[in-house]
Amino acid sequence: MRLLTWISLILIVIVILSPIAWLFVLSIKPEAAIMSSPFGPFEPTFENYVAIFERFRLDVATQTSLLIVFIVLAITVPISTLAAYSLSRFPFRGAQWILIFLVFCRMMVPSILILPLFQVISILGLRDTIWGVVLGHLSWTLPFAILILHGFCEEMPRDVEEAAQLDGLGVWGIFWKIVFPLMAPGVGVASLFTFGTSWGEFLFAVAFSTVDVRTGPVQISLMTTQYKVWWGALAASGIYWSIPMMVMAILFNRYMTRGLRLGF
């Protein structure tokens, strides 16, 4: 019985990891070898990795993506931390409805937000800037981060805060000295999810993309056109773009798991 469990789990792990391994094998194959026989021998090469930076300018896209991720993090994390703290510790009549509204936001069809946001950034004169993508990404990250952090706050003990309040500490004092240190792991989880969402997001990134504003996923999607597909470059950029996420998923596995459970 134990043996059967192990065999089935090993099979599952192989099925899960083999597409990624296959992508890696292709990424070190010369373009011509990819097109000929799938299992034939070949000389490993890094030419695809050189090409994605020199020819397909994934270095520029990386900078754009990092800038967007940074802005999205800088807006999402403080706002959602304060909001979750407030919702959990200072509830008012109707606070339930705020939570329902958050779930509603999380379940929205994102593609219907494109045109309104497009109009807003046009009016503000921000077309051809990163702000369209940033606003789009906030619509993913904000509800999710607040829900995760609210879940964290609800699991935190309250008696220390009450004692501190009796000792005469104000809202900010309690928040910085007591609540924030306790919330820190939650803030970490919310940041990880925000980072991951913004790093890989495609819908808003492509909707608001211009020649100067192309995130990594958009730049990668341009390597496949109706007329030609650059297979080697696709494979190499697939590996390159996934490395941060895979490292995070393995390093912070426990935190990510907890975040997933709280945020759904």
Added chain:
Amino acid sequence: MKKIGRLLLVPAIVLLLFLFVYPLFFNFYLSFFWLNLYAGYEPRFIGFYNYVSVLTDPIFYNAFFNTLVFTVVSVMLEFIVGLAVALQLSKLKASWMGVVSALCMTPMFLSEVIEGIIGRFLFSPRIGLINAITESLFATTLPWLTDKTFAMWAVILVDLWKMFPFLVIIFLAAIISIPKDLMDAMSLDGASQIQQLRYLIIPCMLPVFAISILVRSIDAFTKVFGVVYVMTAGGPGIGTDVIPLRIFNIALRAFQWGIATTWGVFAFLFSVLLMVIYLYVMRWKR
């Protein structure tokens, strides 16, 4: 004290109203206008005409049906595979459980675009791994990506590969939280593994099942975009066309904003329906 505390919520609410409520009004409003951006920004009021033309458009029903098929089939498969893997994982020691579930989770955090690329490397007619394997083993290849039904299956299988770990995580947490002594007591009384599953594990997990299936369905229905965009671009023909992709194309390729917002209204109404069911189930859980 309380006042300041409550004020901390304001920035989030303002931003969310701007990001979600304003766009909804925008969609409802513009859906009553004729507006094609090629002709300049000059909306013309036409009443319910957009609604009539969307509801009489076979492309709408096709996209709706495809999205529904994608959602139902992939969530069903995710559920079955997710539960099976979670049950196997729960038999391991805690340390091994962590390692294996970490390995399982890697696809979940990949970008949709990378998911689509992997899909193409698996299913493309000439260079796809799956066809290469079936050709060398059984001397047959299947028309993945070139036949409507097979293309839909290819998209579903790739999404299954990416998203079932989510259900593994949720189910595993639920199985672990079932008290161990209940399990032990049952096996002492001579219950088989199947009986344990039937009379203890599944009844304990019913609420988790309901909620996770709903959440996954809503996510699959409302957010399927990148994988289809990269793998099939909705093709062959309109065989794998889905609602988010079609809204994107009407809005940003054809620039028919009136029609696009009308599609948006229908998509929104359907997601509200799913959400009402979700809230109802959440209440039932409590």
